Amino acid sequence: MELLEYQAKELFKTVGIPILPSLTIQDPRHIKQLQIPYPVVLKSQVRSGGRGKAGGVRFVANTIDAIAAARSIFNLSILGEYPEVILAEAHYNTERELFLGIVLDYNLQRPVLLGSAWGGMNIDSLLGNLQQVVVDEAFSPFYARRLTTQMGLSGGLICSVSDIIAKMYGLFRDRDLDLIEINPLGINGRGELMALDGRIIMNDSALARQPIMETLNLSAQQRSSTDRSAWKAKRDFARVRWRWLDWSNRAGKVATICSSFDSALLVWDLLEQSQVVTASSALIENSLRSQAENLQLYREQLQDIIEEIAKLPEIEVIMLNIWDSEAISREVCQAIGDYCTETATSIAASEQTLANRAIARDTATPVQSGSVIALESNSKTASPTANSDLDDCRPYFVLRLLHEPSPEELPHSERIYLSSSLEASIDRVVKLVKSS
Amino acid sequence: MFSNSNAIRPNFFDLSTFVPPSVNRTLSESVRSMNWFHPHKVIIQGITDYQAAFCALQMKAYGTEIVAGISPGNGGATVEGVTVFDSIEQAQAEVGEVEISLIFVTPYQVLDAAKEAIAAGIRKIIIFTPRVPPQDTIALIEHARSTNTLILGPGSHGIVVPQKVWLGNLQPEFYQPGTIGMIASSRHLCYEVAAELNNAKLGQSKIISLGNDRIIGSDLSHWLATLNEDSETEAIVTIGQRVNQIESIIAYSKERGYNKPVIAYLAGLKAPQEKIYGDAQTIITNHLSGSIPVVNRDRQTTEELRKIGIKIASKPSEIPKIIEAALSTTNSKQ
Numbered sequence: 001m002e003l004l005e006y007q008a009k010e011l012f013k014t015v016g017i018p019i020l021p022s023l024t025i026q027d028p029r030h031i032k033q034l035q036i037p038y039p040v041v042l043k044s045q046v047r048s049g050g051r052g053k054a055g056g057v058r059f060v061a062n063t064i065d066a067i068a069a070a071r072s073i074f075n076l077s078i079l080g081e082y083p084e085v086i087l088a089e090a091h092y093n094t095e096r097e098l099f100l101g102i103v104l105d106y107n108l109q110r111p112v113l114l115g116s117a118w119g120g121m122n123i124d125s126l127l128g129n130l131q132q133v134v135v136d137e138a139f140s141p142f143y144a145r146r147l148t149t150q151m152g153l154s155g156g157l158i159c160s161v162s163d164i165i166a167k168m169y170g171l172f173r174d175r176d177l178d179l180i181e182i183n184p185l186g187i188n189g190r191g192e193l194m195a196l197d198g199r200i201i202m203n204d205s206a207l208a209r210q211p212i213m214e215t216l217n218l219s220a221q222q223r224s225s226t227d228r229s230a231w232k233a234k235r236d237f238a239r240v241r242w243r244w245l246d247w248s249n250r251a252g253k254v255a256t257i258c259s260s261f262d263s264a265l266l267v268w269d270l271l272e273q274s275q276v277v278t279a280s281s282a283l284i285e286n287s288l289r290s291q292a293e294n295l296q297l298y299r300e301q302l303q304d305i306i307e308e309i310a311k312l313p314e315i316e317v318i319m320l321n322i323w324d325s326e327a328i329s330r331e332v333c334q335a336i337g338d339y340c341t342e343t344a345t346s347i348a349a350s351e352q353t354l355a356n357r358a359i360a361r362d363t364a365t366p367v368q369s370g371s372v373i374a375l376e377s378n379s380k381t382a383s384p385t386a387n388s389d390l391d392d393c394r395p396y397f398v399l400r401l402l403h404e405p406s407p408e409e410l411p412h413s414e415r416i417y418l419s420s421s422l423e424a425s426i427d428r429v430v431k432l433v434k435s436s
Numbered sequence: 437m438f439s440n441s442n443a444i445r446p447n448f449f450d451l452s453t454f455v456p457p458s459v460n461r462t463l464s465e466s467v468r469s470m471n472w473f474h475p476h477k478v479i480i481q482g483i484t485d486y487q488a489a490f491c492a493l494q495m496k497a498y499g500t501e502i503v504a505g506i507s508p509g510n511g512g513a514t515v516e517g518v519t520v521f522d523s524i525e526q527a528q529a530e531v532g533e534v535e536i537s538l539i540f541v542t543p544y545q546v547l548d549a550a551k552e553a554i555a556a557g558i559r560k561i562i563i564f565t566p567r568v569p570p571q572d573t574i575a576l577i578e579h580a581r582s583t584n585t586l587i588l589g590p591g592s593h594g595i596v597v598p599q600k601v602w603l604g605n606l607q608p609e610f611y612q613p614g615t616i617g618m619i620a621s622s623r624h625l626c627y628e629v630a631a632e633l634n635n636a637k638l639g640q641s642k643i644i645s646l647g648n649d650r651i652i653g654s655d656l657s658h659w660l661a662t663l664n665e666d667s668e669t670e671a672i673v674t675i676g677q678r679v680n681q682i683e684s685i686i687a688y689s690k691e692r693g694y695n696k697p698v699i700a701y702l703a704g705l706k707a708p709q710e711k712i713y714g715d716a717q718t719i720i721t722n723h724l725s726g727s728i729p730v731v732n733r734d735r736q737t738t739e740e741l742r743k744i745g746i747k748i749a750s751k752p753s754e755i756p757k758i759i760e761a762a763l764s765t766t767n768s769k770q
Contacts, residue, residue, distance in 0.1 A: 106650050106714035123724050206569035262622035265704030
């Protein structure tokens with residue numbers, strides 16, 4: 001979870017990293033309460049970088065300008081996010097700006113200290129001079145000094161900047177951080193240091209054990225990102241849970257429901273190899289096996305997912321790839337069957353209110369895994385023209401299950417295709433998409 | 437391709453003196469030669485967790501020798517026929533020296549549970565719990581390294597030797613005995629590939645689940661080396677989303693060479709999932725540069741793998757054909 005600047009600075013304060021006097025503002029009128037002498041900087045508190053360029057950072061010289069600027073910042077969305085808080089900070093004269101960061105390097109499996117003597121807005125020179133020191137044993141301040149000498153610092157700066165790095169490391173360690181960054185660390189004419197901006201990313205797996213989570217005011221964006229991680233629950237493995245994969249691709253006509261993230265990727269691969277685009281995917285993860293209440297929960301969650309997907313008009317085919325026990329396979333069949341029966345009835349009902357359409361359909365095909373289970377003759381179903389046949393049938397369901405259901409478990413319907421072979425299911429999806 | 441299980445069960449792998457490169461902290465040879473595949477005396481830490489109890493039941497039915505469960509505060513109880521102790525010390529006093537610990541405790545307890553196991557002399561640990569805070573995992577890996585302990589996981593689903601050994605919660609009914617080794621970081625992909633292999637009558641020698649956490653105790657390069665030196669494995673398949681530690685794999689290939697076909701299937705390489713970067717500089721560059729696109733490393737990775745002779749499959753159904761082609765070339769050379 002990424003902290004906003006003012007939250008990061010609160011943490012800086014707890015370890016003695018110098019920050020400017022400031023006020024957090026949730027309403028432009030509160031600017032009148034500002035005790036900080038003008039000129040003042042107003043900064044939009046949003047997650048994304050590039051605030052300055054987008055107009056989210058404004059210098060103001062008096063109260064009237066400040067209120068006007070605050071109003072416009074609150075109405076400015078940067079990369080899709082509106083600020084809930086604005087940070088008002090004192091002005092600071094810097095002679096020089098440095099970049100400091102500590103990042104958990106997942107390849108090296110160690111924390112890495114990063115620094116550049118060319119901190120600030122000019123990214124090219126920052127990156128061009130970026131230095132790195134790997135903390136390969138327990139941290140000690142000499143690692144920080146190593147970084148400062150690599151950066152080319154000398155004199156009093158070596159120790160003062162190392163001190164800041166050591167404090168950053170303390171936070172990194174104690175708060176389970178993935179990243180902590182100060183850019184820029186300002187140096188004034190007297191060689192004093194000031195953290196002018198701050199960025200902290202806390203590791204999602206560790207949020208539940210961090211006491212600060214109780215006291216932080218989370219923004220809407222932060223709340224939604226942590227909902228997806230498991231932090232709230234001091235629970236054992238989730239029983240059944242489902243989540244969306246954010247692939248929302250408007251061009252796609254297929255939605256998939258899979259047992260795990262990797263299954264979803266596999267299905268995505270196979271569809272992509274036949275030039276079919278997956279619009280979105282839902283994962284229904286079942287970490288327990290076939291306990292009774294669990295099965296009920298599974299079916300309910302599956303029904304929720306299907307209803308969500310059905311709301312997307314562009315979806316023509318829903319493919320399920322469920323690798324699980326026989327009991328679960330039965331629940332899946334039940335859920336799909338119920339859904340098709342319900343929607344068929346409602347479509348049939350609405351069509352009977354329209355006049356003159358009653359062509360009974362007569363087909364029968366053998367029921368075996370890998371074939372289409374077609375509609376038997378049923379005079380209730382109205383299927384007037386070829387086009388609205390397709391409409392009635394959408395969305396189609398393609399089920400890949402390991403176990404073959406009995407005829408009572410899965411009703412006959414032209415909409416449903418079932419196979420235990422992944423490739424056969426994929427072929428069917430491709431055919432359906434390309435024929436529509 | 438299909439070979440019967442051997443009449444004589446070997447106890448060790450025969451390793452010649454390979455010295456791993458000092459790149460990226462590869463595990464030592466003595467650690468690799470450990471007897472993972474014929475486990476005696478297994479304990480389960482966190483046995484009162486529902487998943488753990490369920491696994492214990494299934495493992496016992498398969499023949500795995502689970503001698504004790506550990507759950508502080510629940511000593512004296514019995515879970516699925518396994519006696520529970522408050523501590524490993526007490527358990528070993530009764531059942532003797534334990535060889536392997538399977539850890540199912542909650543994420544924030546993992547580091548401590550593993551340390552307890554190591555302190556009790558256990559040198560092989562499988563951590564089933566996923567989403568352990570990475571700084572804990574790093575501390576654990578350090579500790580394990582200094583004590584020559586081998587860790588599988590976190591987030592592992594265990595090890596299966598079809599019809600012989602079952603340590604974990606991969607479902608053994610999906611595997612057939614044979615000579616193809618599998619190393620997977622994903623459970624369902626592992627099943628899918630095994631299904632394809634079974635259809636082609638290519639059984640599996642050993643299946644190892646590395647775990648899906650971003651930092652894991654023993655990685656692909658380690659287990660590739662292990663299977664490369666395993667006499668019961670003729671070809672190796674690795675399945676997952678990405679290949680980390682590629683330098684170790686390349687280094688091993690240069691120094692020792694993979695003497696059997698290695699096939700990789702990487703899922704979702706082109707899928708629009710959020711790209712996850714591992715190294716510090718890329719992470720920072722990404723953030724600072726904002727919209728500047730970063731080079732897609734995945735294609736580089738597959739190229740580098742191809743250069744050292746590892747074959748890349750574009751989907752699971754291709755894997756049996758690639759194996760058969762590779763093995764027949766090897767056979768015809770002999």
